[in-house]
Amino acid sequence: MLKCHFCSKMYPEAILKNMVQIIDNKAYIIWICPGCLPIVNNNPNYYQVSEPKSSPKINNI
Numbered sequence: 748m749l750k751c752h753f754c755s756k757m758y759p760e761a762i763l764k765n766m767v768q769i770i771d772n773k774a775y776i777i778w779i780c781p782g783c784l785p786i787v788n789n790n791p792n793y794y795q796v797s798e799p800k801s802s803p804k805i806n807n808i
């Protein structure tokens with residue numbers, strides 16, 4: 748079980764999503780639950796961790 752970075756609830760690791768948070772030009776790995784994902788997706792300080800198989804989704808940095 749891991750804690751969601753946003754709502755601080757505990758979730759199984761399998762359903763949490765890895766995200767990168769940018770603070771002062773440093774990247775931190777955080778965990779986000781599905782419920783908080785829309786909030787994070789609208790926040791420019793957070794990025795999805797790109798998966799090797801998929802093409803890059805972040806083109807507008």
Ligand SMILES: [Zn+2]
Pocket residue numbers: 751752753754755756779780781782783
């Ligand atoms: Zn959450």
